[in-house]
Amino acid sequence: MPAENTPKGHPATPLLDKIDSPADLKGLSDAQLTQVAHELRSETISAVSVTGGHLGAGLGVVELTVALHAVFDTPKDRLIWDVSHQCYPHKILTGRRDRIRTLRMKDGLSGFTKRSESPYDPFGAAHSSTSISAALGFAVARDLGGAPDHGLGDAIAVIGDGSMSAGMAFEAMNNAGHLKKRLIVILNDNEMSIAPPVGALSSYLSQLYAGAPFQEFKSAAKGAVSLLPPPLREGAKRAKDMLKHMTVGGTMFEQLGFSYVGPIDGHDMDQLLPVLRTVKDRAHGPILIHVITKKGKGYAPAEAARDKGHATAKFDVVTGEQKKAPSNAPSYTSVFAQALMKEAAKDDKICAVTAAMPDGTGLKQFAERYGSRCFDVGIAEQHGVTFCAGLAAGGMKPFCAMYSTFLQRGYDQVVHDVALQGLPVRFAIDRAGLVGADGATHAGSFDIAYLANLPGMVVMAAADEAELCRMVATAAAHDSGPSAFRFPRGEGVGCDLPEDAQPLEIGKGRMIREGSGVAILSFGTRLTEVEVACEALASKGIKPTIADARFAKPLDRDLILDLAANHEALITIEEGAVGGFGSHVAHLLAEEGVFDTGLKYRSMVLPDSFIDQASPRDMYDVAGLNAEDIEAKVLEVLGVTKLDAARA
Template identity: 50%
Template sequence: MSLIQQINSPADLRRLRPEQLREVADEIRQYIIDVCARIGGHTGASLGAVELAVALHYAFETPKDRLVWDVGHQAYAHKILTGRRDELPTIKQYDGLSGFLKRDESEYDTFGAGHASTSLSAALGMAIARDRRGEDHHVVALIGDASLAGGMAMEAVNQAGHLKTRLIVVLNDNEMSIAPAVGALTGYLNRIREAHGYHRFKDEVGEALRSVPSVGERLHHAAKTFKDAIAAAVLPGALVNELGFKYIGYVDGHDPQSLVRALREAQQVKDSPVIVHCLTTKGKGFPAGERNYYAWHATGPFDPQTGEMVKSAKPQPPTYTAVFGKTLCELMERDERVVALTAAMPDGTGVDQALKKFPGRSFDVGIAEQHCVTFAAGMATEGLKPVCAIYSTFLQRAFDQIVHDVCLQNLDVKFCLDRGGIAGGDGPTHHGLLDIAYLRAVPNIVLMAPKDEGELRDMLATMLEHEGPAAMRYPRGNGVGADISREPRRLEIGKAEILRDAGTDVAIVAYGSMVHPSLQAAEQLSKDGVEATVVNARFAKPLDAGVLLALARTKRLVVTVEEAYLAGGFGSAVLELLEENGLQDKVRVVSMGVPDRWVTHGDAKLLLAKYGLDSDGIYTRVKEEIDVLEDRRAGARPLARS
């Protein structure tokens, strides 16, 4: 039986001899490769953190000692070691393991994660709670080099160093974010690595000088004084020490025994926080992953021998992301005031195209959504037109910057929210279901969502011609195959598009990704003899009051559909409009969207179907509501609430 088959909890791991940890790590790595080859996952990130997980659970008494993972995408080995080995093949699937960390999945997941740079703050909070209760366990945060540069992590470093709280920070430094890590901190970590090389060199050269006959000792002394002056400037961890942390490192993050030794050393530090600097390689142990670690951060299924990714058999329309990236470049070509910004997601947002084509006008700011927005606001004060391409879920971080720095000053910043809607396997931390609600309340901003990738092009052009804040949301994944070859054209702000004018009792008003399913539902309804008007709302703010009020006056049933939370969403905007105009009792309005609960992870199609947000769901709901209306007409029962 293999070693990992015998490990059902970290206690089993801790019964092994230190020399056996290498074998455990190798088995875990192979298992991760086998599973990810079949179902995909955060392959590269998890392969890079295998030995770290092994050493951490070996050196610490988890779960009594608290282990806090940042982001949690790299924690597959942690899941394997903490009783979830056999469930790993269900990861990111409906009813399966979460792709990140989840407190109700395991007592070893001490803090839920998915968004970056949270671990240090959470761990510091746990350490303070421990101290207040007079307990003695360790609190350990594991964070990547890119996440450490995130604002929140820096804020925690600032407080931890000041409080001198006993806390262990393990830095998983692979020089990578998803894309190569950016910023001055990355430069600093690089210099630590170089300084290590230098110190080793210094010792070697020093010994060589010493051995020169007769003058050796003097030469050695002179060289030492000179070199120490240089060395002080690049002393590994000098800056870390200045911030109130002890520094241990760096450590080979793929050597379990060295890691265990370093962690045991860190356990001895009682009077301050300590950082253990570990060097790792993303995709470690899988040649294709190590060669192309950028693409291997997260993967779909692949050939476990060659690493070749499994491609979809049928050619697919381009993704919204790709169309956005291409259109942005076209529009940057025409207007040199346009600037492209991404917060550590160049390929995820399509801004990689602009970074290549317009390097002086495109910026990857790192995992720094808040900074990104205010950085853009500053540019806008000077006449630039910044486009912030940020996933809907990550823009949540920058809400106050949107309010205080952009919209309050009515600055010309554009927000392009990829993954607006259900994100699929990444689950609740990554679904972009709140953006309509959190943006709609903010004065000055214009909100729009395209029905397809062709309209995305029009909307991007429209936003850039509009003066003032504007946001566009679009879903994850492939477009619907719309024409993207024609020139983008400017749309009238606040004007909806009537796609199907059936002139009967029913209207479906859909926002963004829900327009096509609504059209399909209308076709299905037509086969049953029900003709529905279908409106592409295009704008959630301002609403097309003319069209909506006319529908309210002439229809008996208006169904709004959106891929977002109902609370504060597009449908509630429509209800507010009708109420303001005294039409709330004139027409039955049904709002379709996501109810007030967290949406789990799983296949996006399946999750959309679960909430009735596909053509079948819309069709069924409209039919039900028509029945209610018919019953009501016949006086059989009172109007049902939706």
Template identity: 65%
Template sequence: MSDLPVTPLLDIVANPADLRKLKPAQLRQLADELRAETISAVGTTGGHLGSGLGVVELTTAIHYVFNTPEDRLIFDVGHQCYPHKILTGRRDRIRTLRTGGGLSGFTKRSESEYDPFGAAHSSTSISAALGFAIANKLNDKPGKAIAVIGDGAMSAGMAYEAMNNAEQAGNRLVVILNDNDMSIAPPVGGLSAYLARIVSSRPFLGLRDLAKRVARKLPRPLHDAARKTDEFARGMAMGGTLFEELGFYYVGPVDGHNLDQLIPVLENVRDAEQGPILVHVVTQKGKGYAPAEAAADKYHGVQKFDVITGTQDKAPPGPPSYQNVFGETLAKLADTDTRICAITAAMPSGTGVDKFAARHPDRAFDVGIAEQHAVTFAAGLAAQGMRPFCAIYSTFLQRAYDQVVHDVAIQNLPVRFAIDRAGLVGADGATHAGSFDVTYLATLPNFVVMAPADEAELVHMTYTCVCHDDGPIAVRYPRGSGTGVALPETPERLEIGKGRVVRQGKKVVILSLGTRLEEALKAADQLDAKGLSTTVADLRFAKPLDEALIRKLLTTHEVAVTIEEGAIGGLGAHVLTLASDTGLIDAGLKLRTMRLPDIFQDQDKPEKQYAEAGLDADAIVETVLKALRHNSATVIEGARA
């Protein structure tokens, strides 16, 4: 406990109502204590650091000025919400972040009334806030909706779709653009801060509103001239013309770390009769913590770390991560194939595309948080004879499903999908789990869907993707390190739709897809020890299935079990359909499917998540025993006899 920061002001703030009792002169100290508490908490648990440190003052100011939770505060993505959680009654649990049974690393409706809308994906905040604002308007209820969106999230089209529809919300909607990277506007100085305060004031907004109403009554040429003059003057002084065209009153830029600037501007915005209003706030990622300021990328998401030195805990040396195996393999293959391109949506290091970009910068494309564009861009490249790899997390590819269907599958274009973070992902929880990709891809005509059992198989599958020019192909692989197998010097082109038997038995067969193969082999050891000779097959392909192999295995074993790291509708459903279509079900086959449960699982260590999901070796054994309609004692006794 002696390592905890000294926080006398923060100690008396249990919720935003307590915060609003403080004097403005006390807010600077409170923000400093809040920053220290955030650093201490993340040092204990790991998690997102730089983004939260960048909005300490902004979060403090919003809760001080607005009447939360009646005024709805909605964070985009939500990874910057740790200071918000500390101020809204969850400080006593802040050191349980991202752990089993602990606080979510993002906003979550079930966690607090101060989290009105859950988020972990990008660019949803303005649409959601508009919904809250219009609902209040229709029901004549008080309360504003405040969306805090980062400049990176503004690269997604959904943000602009929402802004284009936001004018009818009026002054009930406030959008705060947290500019911490793109430097949309010139540097914030005294003049721009002064201008921001002036243009957000009620007299100025009222004057502009009056001028607009008068201008509408002028003859068309004079009206157009007046409008252009107003836009030109504001654009020259401050920027923001784009947002004004979308129907917002633009205010800014404002120094997001200067409470003396933030508070009066937000008070003006709160009290404005015009709207909607966009406040452009400039912040610095990692603000107030030197290691994070010096390396914003490395301190965006961190492991546990020493608060004094900033040194992060490192995992012991081990096998390479799947993402790096993919990135390095693709980079090597691109040395001799100039048609290979790599596309990612704001996740170059998370997908391994950074490895590719280091060797082939002219063929690596980071399109920002724009998965829909990434997929159709890849489709265009493929149609023109290139070999594009679209490297996107499974959970983020969901955002581009229409493009996958309409722009890729229907046209049978050879886009290669490298789907990272397949299966359960640990601390990031349900929002980032790759639970559905096999289901939503293997149902599409023309698609090939693969899953490697280990990192060596990923090398072969990456090469297979390169060689496959007959339509779309996807390879899905998990987060984290591989199994430690040796990587092949020369990759092999796999025959499409062909699996392999990795262990031969007689009574039970386990049909595995992906990295559950290791658990399947452990289960086979246990079953063999019980006298149940077990075959294990690595199917490799969810689509097309190796029908000949599956039919052979189903007809030569008494019990068959499929296992996969995905939701219902994936491999198990396809094998069941095959068994039904070929009459094997009628023959009395004992076929069981094991897949993720029909729930959204909360964060925990991956091994615990899979155990809870019933996808480990013990669960496989239990499934087999139940299928045989024996308890373990009966089976063992019968085996001995």
């Protein structure tokens, strides 16, 4: 794309315009590769300003992305990005630049790596700490022959320091050190994940490049020092400076069987390129390259942001000001946080735990007020759940605040350490249902099914933000076993919030509207869509009964059996997969012999498929759970055709 033809508002990128694939980087000089990195950063900023998305992480790995694709032979060499929210520069370089301004949109590019999208995405990801395990799998498959079309290249994992805090990363390194396969792990150390990282590992990494012993090159060092280029060899313009900051031997990573190289400046191509070239040419066995980067690098508004521009709405490139739509109601997350703080003010046994998401779960506010009772365990959901179990066993009242999609990572602990022991851990499940631009990887589709099948578990879903306040109070008061309440991403419906929320009676729903013929039993925030559908049905002479279940477990048996006995048909609706609320209702009806009476029963759930990113409303259109779909389901179950309805 010649500079004179650069679209309005796009940066001028004369060298980048010549890059259609990583192969085009091979003939460029190191100075030209540096220039490509500058242009790539500008293009990334420009694209995300249009689409919104994860900005800071990608800006931090621009030079690393260029260097990796210039040195290695992707896609034959498998480049695996951990979490992969930093992959926008990678997508631009790998033939997807013409679609980069469709990121996270319906029918557009995914905001993460995705195997079906490109051969340059060998492994999909959006959850953390999977890259080393996957890369080791590729390395072993390579050495065993694999499928012929999979090639025989290197396996390279790029993992952030936040992701390295998860146990899975160390499980993979332990196995890799034992197998001794050639495997390249790049530790992208930016002292940030989403929030500042926590724990001993973060302190350890800081010491590796801040401690005085590591400011001198150790001439007697062992291990990976043999891989390093001597002064001026292989084009290293500042090799002497680079070697001053190299340290090997005696690191935790070496104890796990890895050769260690680093730390090196991840924004200096004169350091990155020779190290990567030497590792490519000479490495044997597993090796870890410790790269220091800066999240949000090169864009002042991102660098200045507390989260380093982790995730943004559309924004003005010049000012960095985000273009957020005006809010008419508080978010469910903020309502949860405020409700939890009210409960904590009344009960000093209440504490809160999150896994590297203090902002996303609203617990930052809680931490500011009750710092000694708020714990961020890092990206370690398994530990977080069992930590909560220990807190509960020790007499505290822990609220475990996690996204539905991330709680999946701690499921064995929910079963074995919480439910089996009947411990009163309260699970506050954010991002329930379909979440929009983050797509299938972040959808909260399965928590109803995977929690409601556990003995003794209380499972609630808030229909609106006022109900959420009541469910926080309910969980705080429920001490006889574990409980969970779920709520979606985004704004509430704008209802009045209770000043002093009172606990709900466990296992009791509520009637919303009395009708006849068909009853709709809603679990969660689809209740708003149910009410819209019923307004449309009323104009056709059909007036369904509406009820809010509140609880998937224990079920309100009396309410459900009454609805079944007094209506021709019963429809349940939920923002979850098959096997959840509707399945439990069906089981109850079957056990009670209700189906023998001729009741027509339908269960509206998420489809048996993963739904790609779009707006939440578009995703629920695909799922068939919007008001129009509910209206159509009522007509279908009553045997009313659209023509009959129109005539009515």
